[in-house]
Amino acid sequence: MNRFRKVLLSGILFFSLISPAKAFDLSLLDLSSLNNLIPQDIANETTKAFGILLSHRPYQGAVSIAENDAAEFKLELTLVKVGDGLLNALSANGVSGTSLQNVPSLPVPKAHLRKAFGPKVDVGISGLFYLGQYIAGGDLKYNFYQPEEGLGAAFRLGYTTVHAPRLNVKSASVITPELVFSRRLSAAEPYIGIGGRLISGTISVTFPDPIGTLEKSGSGTTSYAFTGVNFVIGSKGLRLALEGTYDLSGYSSIGTMFGVAF
Numbered sequence: 001m002n003r004f005r006k007v008l009l010s011g012i013l014f015f016s017l018i019s020p021a022k023a024f025d026l027s028l029l030d031l032s033s034l035n036n037l038i039p040q041d042i043a044n045e046t047t048k049a050f051g052i053l054l055s056h057r058p059y060q061g062a063v064s065i066a067e068n069d070a071a072e073f074k075l076e077l078t079l080v081k082v083g084d085g086l087l088n089a090l091s092a093n094g095v096s097g098t099s100l101q102n103v104p105s106l107p108v109p110k111a112h113l114r115k116a117f118g119p120k121v122d123v124g125i126s127g128l129f130y131l132g133q134y135i136a137g138g139d140l141k142y143n144f145y146q147p148e149e150g151l152g153a154a155f156r157l158g159y160t161t162v163h164a165p166r167l168n169v170k171s172a173s174v175i176t177p178e179l180v181f182s183r184r185l186s187a188a189e190p191y192i193g194i195g196g197r198l199i200s201g202t203i204s205v206t207f208p209d210p211i212g213t214l215e216k217s218g219s220g221t222t223s224y225a226f227t228g229v230n231f232v233i234g235s236k237g238l239r240l241a242l243e244g245t246y247d248l249s250g251y252s253s254i255g256t257m258f259g260v261a262f
Contacts, residue, residue, distance in 0.1 A: 038216040043203055045086040048220030050167065051174045051199030052251040053080050053108055055160050056126050056137025059241040059257040061182030061191030061230055062154035064143050066116035072239055074112045074259030076126065079105040083250025085220075105253075110135065112257065120144070133164040139176070151181045156195075165204060170215060172201030189230040196223045222249040236261050 057078060065072060082105065114124040125138040139158035146152040158176035162169055175198040182191030200219040207214065228243030241257040 038203075038214060039089070040216075040218070041089045041092065042086070043216035043218035044220050045089040045218070046168075046203050047172060047201040047218030048199050048222065048249065049083065049086050049251070050162065050164075050169050051160070051172050051197060051201065051220065052083075052222060052247065052249065053106060054135045054162050054164075054172070055174045055176060055197060056110075056124075056139060056158045057243070057245075057253075057255070058114075058124050058139050058141070058156065058158065059112075059228060059230070059243050059255075060114070060122075060124065060141065060156075060180070061184070061189040061228075062141075062143055062152040062180045063146065063182055063184045063189060064116050064119055064122045064141070065114060065261070066119050066122065067184060070262075071113070071115045072259060072261045074114070074239060074241070074257045076108075076110045076112055076255060076257045078108045078110075078253050078255030080108055080251055080253040081105050083247070085249055108255075110137075112259070120146075131166075133166055135160065135162050135164070137161070137174075141180075151183050153179070153181050156180055156193075162201070168203050168205050170202040170204035172199065174199050187232055189232065190227075191229070192225070192227045194223070194225050197221065220249075222247055222251070224248060224252075232261075234261075 057076065059076065110126045110128045112124060112126045114122060116122040120143045121141065123138065123140050127137070128135045137158060137160035139156050141154050141156040143152060143154040156178040158178065160174040160176070162172040176195055178193050178195035180191055180193035182189050198221055202215055202217045204213055204215045206212070224245050224247040226243060226245040228241060231240040233239070237260065239259050239261050243255055245253045247253070
């Protein structure tokens with residue numbers, strides 16, 4: 001993540017230096033106008049990248065957890081591949097992204113709590129909080145088809161909000177609609193699904209005086225397919241999930257979630 005941050009900083013600084021403003025004394029400028037020196041495509045790709053990296057991931061199939069238990073507490077660790085979008089945006093604007101190419105994937109940990117509200121509905125929340133920085137997300141899942149045999153189906157709507165100035169993210173939000181299909185077996189629930197992410201936010205980068213803080217809003221969308229399996233060990237016991245995602249923007253992921261049901 002530090003390399004990712006350095007690439008972003010170098011790109012923004014590059015444009016601050018080569019812009020027409022360098023022909024003038026910066027101390028004479030309205031420095032808030034320097035925000036326009038950040039190229040929009042870099043702002044969009046950066047916002048999109050952080051939105052995908054930090055998005056809430058339920059690691060759940062279509063069947064409500066009410067079938068086995070009422071609540072679960074789990075820990076997530078997801079490895080997300082860095083996509084080419086930001087690298088291409090930097091290259092298109094004359095900035096080298098060599099250090100970003102050397103980052104194969106980024107780890108994203110979170111804590112999760114999930115609770116059932118009847119045989120068709122369950123709700124999950126996740127978060128990571130550190131020194132005033134936070135990632136907070138959640139989802140509502142509704143199982144609209146559950147035959148005695150075969151695949152069940154559910155619609156899931158997720159939301160994530162991010163405030164991480166240390167990563168140059170002033171704010172970001174992600175809306176995540178998904179369709180998920182699964183079949184509950186005696187000790188496991190394999191599942192597949194498709195989804196999309198609608199991402200918006202503001203990046204914020206602080207430079208030494210007299211430049212100060214630069215901000216730029218960005219947005220993006222992406223679609224993806226995912227598959228995984230949840231292992232159920234006892235009605236009130238251990239839980240383990242494995243999941244892989246193929247993202248059309250290149251930010252594919254693989255991860256695990258483990259914890260207990262109670």
